[in-house]
Amino acid sequence: MIHAENFSLKHTIDGGQPLAFYADMEFEKVFEGLGYVTERGKIDVSYSKRNNIIEFGFTGDYSSKSASEDIVKRLGIDHDMKSVYSNINTDGFMAKAISGCYGMRVTKSSPWEATLCFLISQFNNIKRIRHIMLRMIEKFGEEREGSRLFPSSGALASADLADIRKCGTGFRDKYIKSVAAEFENNFDAERLYRLKYEVAKDKLMELDGIGDKVADCILLFGYGKFESFPIDVWIKRVIEKEYFKGKKKSIRQIHEFSIEKWGRYRGYAQQYIYEFGRRNKV
DNA sequence: ACCCAGGCGGGCG
DNA sequence: CGCCCGCATGGG
Numbered sequence: 001m002i003h004a005e006n007f008s009l010k011h012t013i014d015g016g017q018p019l020a021f022y023a024d025m026e027f028e029k030v031f032e033g034l035g036y037v038t039e040r041g042k043i044d045v046s047y048s049k050r051n052n053i054i055e056f057g058f059t060g061d062y063s064s065k066s067a068s069e070d071i072v073k074r075l076g077i078d079h080d081m082k083s084v085y086s087n088i089n090t091d092g093f094m095a096k097a098i099s100g101c102y103g104m105r106v107t108k109s110s111p112w113e114a115t116l117c118f119l120i121s122q123f124n125n126i127k128r129i130r131h132i133m134l135r136m137i138e139k140f141g142e143e144r145e146g147s148r149l150f151p152s153s154g155a156l157a158s159a160d161l162a163d164i165r166k167c168g169t170g171f172r173d174k175y176i177k178s179v180a181a182e183f184e185n186n187f188d189a190e191r192l193y194r195l196k197y198e199v200a201k202d203k204l205m206e207l208d209g210i211g212d213k214v215a216d217c218i219l220l221f222g223y224g225k226f227e228s229f230p231i232d233v234w235i236k237r238v239i240e241k242e243y244f245k246g247k248k249k250s251i252r253q254i255h256e257f258s259i260e261k262w263g264r265y266r267g268y269a270q271q272y273i274y275e276f277g278r279r280n281k282v
Numbered sequence: 283a284c285c286c287a288g289g290c291g292g293g294c295g
Numbered sequence: 296c297g298c299c300c301g302c303a304t305g306g307g
Contacts, residue, residue: 015288016288118288121287121288121289122287122288122289122290123287123288123289123290123302123303123304124287124288124289124303124304125286125287125288125304125305125306126287126288127287127305127306128287128304128305128306129287129288131305132304165303168303168304168305169303169304170302170303170304171290171301171302171303171304172290172302172303173303175290208290208291209289209290209291210290211289211290211291212289212290213288213289213290214288214289214290217288230288231288232287232288232289233286233287233288233289234287234288235288250297252296252297274288278288
């Protein structure tokens with residue numbers, strides 16, 4: 001049992017965060033729940049809005065303690081939302097986004113999980129990303145106690161391109177295999193935790209298929225670096241509309257704007273802009 | 283039929 | 296640097 005203040009499971013897993021790409025989701029009126037797989041096992045979560053309590057079950061390589069820690073970390077339960085909100089609540093639009101998505105957390109997958117998800121995300125849409133991810137888990141995830149684990153980088157590094165493609169990846173198949181091989185060999189994913197945001201981003205962008213946007217997504221959702229500000233078509237559209245009277249701005253200009261406006265919490269600002277903007281078709 | 287989707291790599295000026 | 300193009304696939 002986990003206590004969660006100022007938390008909304010629904011808002012947290014409603015949108016385009018990696019957890020929503022590969023979780024089973026079920027919503028009830030009072031209880032909200034989801035199940036997700038990791039590279040270690042499977043965790044089921046139910047959340048009661050009434051008393052702010054998360055209850056959970058687990059299989060695979062988890063104990064009650066490690067499962068609980070995993071949930072807190074992945075769902076951002078320990079984020080200081082009062083501090084986050086006071087840092088990003090800079091204007092009327094952001095105030096509306098915060099109140100519209102109140103309790104939403106930036107989730108934290110593993111570096112590899114985020115990397116695979118966002119390689120697949122490029123030039124794609126959320127519904128299709130989700131289908132592809134579920135097929136990847138079914139095809140390449142190791143079986144454990146009746147469910148399949150999140151596919152390892154090793155499994156994809158040694159997979160046939162054609163088998164990867166059968167999951168519906170399209171042209172992204174070669175990026176997936178290539179980056180998986182890098183994670184298995186030269187690329188030290190753990191080291192990026194200790195690198196500054198800018199340096200870590202450059203390292204990620206050396207990999208094939210990882211550009212400015214995907215690198216920012218990996219750093220935000222895979223490493224928890226809140227200085228990342230991923231700019232996709234939605235963010236660009238909403239920022240131009242809400243902050244530049246509809247005038248077109250370059251990716252570089254929007255990055256500079258986000259740094260001035262939201263500082264080191266801009267990753268959180270981005271998630272609220274994204275989810276609120278998308279839900280309300282801003 | 284047409285358009286779009288949590289973009290990237292490569293080529294060109 | 297900025298701009299333009301092709302790229303797989305499926306839903307609206």
